[in-house]
Amino acid sequence: MDFDFPPEDDPRRLEVRAWIEANPKPSGRDLVAAGYVVPHWPEPYGLSADPMHQILIDDELRRANVRRPGNPIGIGWAGPTILLAGTEEQKERLLPGLLSAEDIYCQMFSEPDAGSDLANLSTRAVRDGDEYIVNGSKIWTSGGHYSKYGILIARTDPNVPKHKGISYFICPTDLPGLTMSPIVDMTTAYSFNETFFEDVRIPADMRIGEEGDGWRLAKVTLANERVSLSSAGSLWGAGPSAEKLLELVRDAGGIDDELLRQKAAALHTEAEVLRLNRLRTLSARLNGQTPGPEASIQKIMADEHGQHTMEFAKELCGTAGLIAGSGPPGELPLSMRSGATEVNFERDAFEDVDPIWHYGFLFSPALTLGGGTFAVQRNIVAEMVLGLNREPNLEKGMTWSEARRAFKA
Numbered sequence: 001m002d003f004d005f006p007p008e009d010d011p012r013r014l015e016v017r018a019w020i021e022a023n024p025k026p027s028g029r030d031l032v033a034a035g036y037v038v039p040h041w042p043e044p045y046g047l048s049a050d051p052m053h054q055i056l057i058d059d060e061l062r063r064a065n066v067r068r069p070g071n072p073i074g075i076g077w078a079g080p081t082i083l084l085a086g087t088e089e090q091k092e093r094l095l096p097g098l099l100s101a102e103d104i105y106c107q108m109f110s111e112p113d114a115g116s117d118l119a120n121l122s123t124r125a126v127r128d129g130d131e132y133i134v135n136g137s138k139i140w141t142s143g144g145h146y147s148k149y150g151i152l153i154a155r156t157d158p159n160v161p162k163h164k165g166i167s168y169f170i171c172p173t174d175l176p177g178l179t180m181s182p183i184v185d186m187t188t189a190y191s192f193n194e195t196f197f198e199d200v201r202i203p204a205d206m207r208i209g210e211e212g213d214g215w216r217l218a219k220v221t222l223a224n225e226r227v228s229l230s231s232a233g234s235l236w237g238a239g240p241s242a243e244k245l246l247e248l249v250r251d252a253g254g255i256d257d258e259l260l261r262q263k264a265a266a267l268h269t270e271a272e273v274l275r276l277n278r279l280r281t282l283s284a285r286l287n288g289q290t291p292g293p294e295a296s297i298q299k300i301m302a303d304e305h306g307q308h309t310m311e312f313a314k315e316l317c318g319t320a321g322l323i324a325g326s327g328p329p330g331e332l333p334l335s336m337r338s339g340a341t342e343v344n345f346e347r348d349a350f351e352d353v354d355p356i357w358h359y360g361f362l363f364s365p366a367l368t369l370g371g372g373t374f375a376v377q378r379n380i381v382a383e384m385v386l387g388l389n390r391e392p393n394l395e396k397g398m399t400w401s402e403a404r405r406a407f408k409a
């Protein structure tokens with residue numbers, strides 16, 4: 001770690017403290033007005049804060065138990081894209097409600113035939129005067145049922161190369177013709193939806209950027225998504241960390257089983273590597289450098305680490321862990337009850353889920369799929385970081401030997 005934290009009496013720190021003293025229970029709007037929701041953004045939304053200033057603000061808010069508004073897709077992914085490519089009028093209209101979390105956002109990107117190969121999407125948006133008429137369907141729309149807007153990418157021109165015919169919209173979820181049908185996952189939670197568009201009319205002033213520039217903007221959104229999905233803690237930063245699990249183990253008197261002890265040590269090692277890697281990224285940012293390969297590998301490692309954490313939690317319960325609804329009372333505080341009916345990532349979902357470990361175990365396979373699958377992330381590292389050949393465009397239905405020949409060509 002190649003930096004020192006500023007002292008306790010740093011004037012920027014004292015300024016945040018004074019603000020919190022004057023606003024002990026700030027609303028989302030108060031935090032937006034102070035620039036504390038996205039301090040690194042330019043004014044009037046942020047403070048153009050450098051990385052150290054951001055750390056100080058985070059630190060002080062945490063210390064005072066002040067929570068920022070929860071709207072991860074809105075603030076983390078849609079917001080930077082609107083800031084980059086939206087008109088001044090769009091920014092003024094959309095950003096205050098987005099930042100204060102009065103307007104929750106969801107993401108309408110994936111389609112049944114366009115996941116990893118997102119540019120293959122077929123949802124159509126056809127210009128008609130001041131509107132676009134949208135037809136098609138999206139899938140895995142997390143939180144769509146409680147969102148006000150969706151970030152939507154749709155094909156506006158089918159006659160140009162596929163990456164060039166896509167446009168980016170902010171789509172109100174209450175438009176006539178837009179319907180959602182719930183998808184219940186194996187945790188029993190209803191967290192995502194299939195979204196259908198039947199002649200949905202989106203006002204043209206909800207298009208962000210130029211027509212046909214949607215692929216470039218979608219990549220901005222996805223880059224922000226990957227950074228936020230690799231934050232500390234399991235379950236994309238929303239669940240308990242490996243350290244928390246190991247703390248439970250210590251509080252319960254430790255473990256004697258040799259294999260489990262080795263797994264506990266391996267888990268701790270992984271968590272440490274991830275922590276140090278995060279500090280390297282931070283160190284680069286604080287020293288004015290662009291983070292290198294460590295940022296690219298963080299998501300790959302963090303997702304798999306989340307799975308290992310949840311698997312270990314289950315394993316600690318032995319055979320009792322196989323049965324949802326029973327657990328080892330008195331041994332480890334990991335009772336095994338299922339029963340989540342709805343998970344709302346934006347609103348402290350996990351308070352409703354008892355216990356988190358059982359839920360997390362069932363959810364954790366999704367970690368290496370959402371936000372770009374483990375295989376696709378590895379392809380990105382291979383090409384962009386290691387400088388290896390680009391993978392050839394394999395055609396659907398190819399045999400293994402045809403694929404091998406294509407790779408060699």
Ligand SMILES: Cc1cc2nc3c(=O)[nH]c(=O)nc-3n(C[C@H](O)[C@H](O)[C@H](O)COP(=O)(O)OP(=O)(O)OC[C@H]3O[C@@H](n4cnc5c(N)ncnc54)[C@H](O)[C@@H]3O)c2cc1C
Nearest residue numbers: 107108109110115116140141142366369370371372373375
């Ligand atoms: C919990 C969760 C929440 C999600 N929320 C949203 C959301 O809110 N909005 C949204 O739009 N989407 C969402 N998604 C969808 C997610 O973005 C897609 O699942 C993901 O992009 C993968 O697409 P796919 O499911 O179509 O799988 P596919 O792309 O069909 O992949 C199938 C398999 O093939 C492998 N594969 C594909 N291409 C390659 C390649 N080139 N090289 C090697 N292997 C390859 C993959 O790794 C995978 O194992 C969510 C997914 C999850 C799991």
